[in-house]
Amino acid sequence: MSELMIRCPACRGAKRVPKLGGMLGDCNGCEGKGEIKEIDRPKPVIVEPIEPINEVIAAVADAIPTTDVIEDKPVKISAANGRTIYKRKAK
Secondary structure, eight states, X not given: OOOOEEEOTTTTTOSEEEOGGGOEEEOTTTTTSSEEEGGGSOOOOOOOOSSOHHHHHHHHHHHSOOOSOOXXXXXXXXXXXXXXXXXXXXX
């Protein structure tokens, strides 16, 4: 009984793929044949989150204070030689 063969998804049937250094070499998926068995086709893996992310987002939002007003007023500093220097206020 013959198994159904499909085109290799790694090399797309070309049998050779670029390897380290750009040199062409035999495909690792089909071992240079260009076809693989239907049952050997790679299956997509769906990763489920370990914990609900909504709780994490809510905890971060509560921990970081937010403000709509940005205060950026200069502070007047007197220098030793009598000049006045204006610096931005450190936050």
